[in-house]
Amino acid sequence: MPSLIYNWLMNKLYHYLLCPHSRKCRLMLGEIKIEYAPHEIRPVWNYGGARDAEFLRLNPSGEVPVLVLANKGVVAGHYALTEWIIENDKAHICMPDNHIERAEVRRLVAWFDTKFMREVGVPITDEKINNRLMGKNAVPNMEIVRQGLANLGHHLSYLQYLLAQRDWLAGAHYTLADMAAAAPLSCLDYTGDVAWKSYPLVREWYARIKSRPSFRPLLADYIAGFRPTSHYADLDF
Amino acid sequence: MPSLIYNWLMNKLYHYLLCPHSRKCRLMLGEIKIEYAPHEIRPVWNYGGARDAEFLRLNPSGEVPVLVLANKGVVAGHYALTEWIIENDKAHICMPDNHIERAEVRRLVAWFDTKFMREVGVPITDEKINNRLMGKNAVPNMEIVRQGLANLGHHLSYLQYLLAQRDWLAGAHYTLADMAAAAPLSCLDYTGDVAWKSYPLVREWYARIKSRPSFRPLLADYIAGFRPTSHYADLDF
Numbered sequence: 001m002p003s004l005i006y007n008w009l010m011n012k013l014y015h016y017l018l019c020p021h022s023r024k025c026r027l028m029l030g031e032i033k034i035e036y037a038p039h040e041i042r043p044v045w046n047y048g049g050a051r052d053a054e055f056l057r058l059n060p061s062g063e064v065p066v067l068v069l070a071n072k073g074v075v076a077g078h079y080a081l082t083e084w085i086i087e088n089d090k091a092h093i094c095m096p097d098n099h100i101e102r103a104e105v106r107r108l109v110a111w112f113d114t115k116f117m118r119e120v121g122v123p124i125t126d127e128k129i130n131n132r133l134m135g136k137n138a139v140p141n142m143e144i145v146r147q148g149l150a151n152l153g154h155h156l157s158y159l160q161y162l163l164a165q166r167d168w169l170a171g172a173h174y175t176l177a178d179m180a181a182a183a184p185l186s187c188l189d190y191t192g193d194v195a196w197k198s199y200p201l202v203r204e205w206y207a208r209i210k211s212r213p214s215f216r217p218l219l220a221d222y223i224a225g226f227r228p229t230s231h232y233a234d235l236d237f
Numbered sequence: 238m239p240s241l242i243y244n245w246l247m248n249k250l251y252h253y254l255l256c257p258h259s260r261k262c263r264l265m266l267g268e269i270k271i272e273y274a275p276h277e278i279r280p281v282w283n284y285g286g287a288r289d290a291e292f293l294r295l296n297p298s299g300e301v302p303v304l305v306l307a308n309k310g311v312v313a314g315h316y317a318l319t320e321w322i323i324e325n326d327k328a329h330i331c332m333p334d335n336h337i338e339r340a341e342v343r344r345l346v347a348w349f350d351t352k353f354m355r356e357v358g359v360p361i362t363d364e365k366i367n368n369r370l371m372g373k374n375a376v377p378n379m380e381i382v383r384q385g386l387a388n389l390g391h392h393l394s395y396l397q398y399l400l401a402q403r404d405w406l407a408g409a410h411y412t413l414a415d416m417a418a419a420a421p422l423s424c425l426d427y428t429g430d431v432a433w434k435s436y437p438l439v440r441e442w443y444a445r446i447k448s449r450p451s452f453r454p455l456l457a458d459y460i461a462g463f464r465p466t467s468h469y470a471d472l473d474f
Contacts, residue, residue: 061352073337080343087336099324100310106317115298
C-alpha cells in the first residue's frame with residue numbers, strides 16, 4: 001500500500017520523545033494495542049509545544065501529545081488522551097474496576113504528571129536537553145540540576161515505600177499509575193540520572209515494566225546530539 | 238441528630254476557598270447533587286496544601302481538594318475527584334456521551350486547570366491574597382499582577398472566540414468545561430480582576446453559570462481580611 005494512503009488510514013500521534021506525558025500515553029496505547037503513526041514534535045515552549053499553525057489548529061495550547069484518529073477526530077492533550085484511552089480500554093488493563101481503587105490510581109498519576117514533573121522532570125530534563133534544543137542556553141545550570149536530583153531522591157524513597165507494601169504502585173495489579181511513574185523515570189534514565197542501585201524495590205519494579213512489549217518503542221528513542229546512557233535500553237541495569 | 242454523629246455519616250470535602258481546582262469540584266458535586274460537609278484548609282504550599290499530619294495521611298501530596306466518603310474511601314486530588322464525580326454522574330450532566338466530544342471537554346478542562354492557572358490564576362491570586370495568607374510577603378508584586386492581567390486578556394479573548402461559535406464552551410451543552418473555566422474566573426472575580434464589560438459573550442455565559450444552584454455556595458465564600466469586590470455575589474454585574 002502506498003505510504004501516503006496508509007497514513008490517511010492510520011491514527012497519528014504527535015509527541016515529543018522526552019515528554020513524560022507523551023511517554024505515558026505511548027505506554028497506554030501500546031498496552032491496549034491501539035496502533036498509530038508517530039509524528040515527533042520538538043519542544044518550543046513548556047515541553048512539547050510546537051507553535052506552527054497546523055499543529056495549533058489541532059491543539060490551541062500547543063502541547064503534545066495529540067492523537068488524530070483515522071476518522072479525523074482529535075484527542076488533544078495528555079489529560080484528554082489518557083481518559084480517552086481508559087474509555088477505550090475494553091480489557092481493563094489500565095484501570096481497576098473499583099471506584100476507590102481508580103481514585104488511588106489517579107492520585108498517583110497526578111503525583112507524577114504534576115508534582116514529579118515540577119520538582120524533578122522539568123529542572124533536570126529542561127536544563128540538560130530541552131533548553132538546548134530550544135536554543136535557550138547551551139550550558140545547563142547545575143544548581144537547578146542538583147536541586148532536581150535532590151528532589152528525585154525524595155520521590156524514589158516514596159516509590160520504595162509504596163513498593164514495600166504493594167506489588168505495583170497502586171495495589172495488586174499493574175495499572176496506569178505504573179505507566180505514569182515509569183514514563184518520567186525513563187526520561188531521567190535517558191540522561192543516566194536515576195540511582196537505581198540505591199532503591200532496589202524501585203529497580204526491580206522498573207525492570208518488570210521495562211520488559212513489557214509496550215515499553216520497547218521508548219527504548220528505541222534517540223535524540224540526535226544527546227546519546228542515552230549506556231544502560232538505557234538494557235533490561236539488566 | 239447530634240452534629241458529631243451527623244459528621245460521621247457525611248462525606249467530607251477538604252478544600253480551600255480560592256483554589257480553582259477545589260471550586261471546579263464543588264461545582265461538579267453541586268451539579269450531581271452529592272452532599273458533603275465542607276472543611277476549609279488554608280494554603281501552605283502551592284495552592285491549598287496543608288502540611289499537617291492528619292491531612293497528609295489523606296493526600297500525601299498535600300493538595301486540596303480531597304473528598305473523604307462516609308464509607309471511609311478517600312478521593313485525593315482534583316484529577317481523581319473530577320473523574321470520580323464523572324463516574325458517579327448517572328444523569329450525564331458533566332460530560333457528553335460521545336468520546337470525541339468528551340475529549341474536547343477535557344482539552345478545555347486541562348486548559349483551565351494548568352495553562353490558565355499558570356499564566357493567570359497563580360500570578361494574580363498568589364500575589365493579591367495567597368502569599369499574604371501564607372505570610373510570604375505583605376505587599377503584592379504589581380509587576381507580576383500586571384503580567385497575569387495581560388495574560389487574562391488573551392484567555393478572555395479565547396473564551397469570547399469560542400462563545401461566538403458555541404452556546405457553551407465545549408459545544409451545545411453545559412459541561413464540565415464550563416465549570417472548569419468558571420471556577421478560576423470566579424476566584425479572579427473575587428478580587429475584581431475580570432473586565433466583564435469588554436467581553437460581552439463571556440459575561441453573558443458567566444451570568445448563566447452564576448445563576449445555577451450549584452454556584453450559590455461559591456458566592457457565599459468569604460476570606461477574612463479580603464472582602465470580595467462589590468458585584469461578586471450579584472447576578473447582575
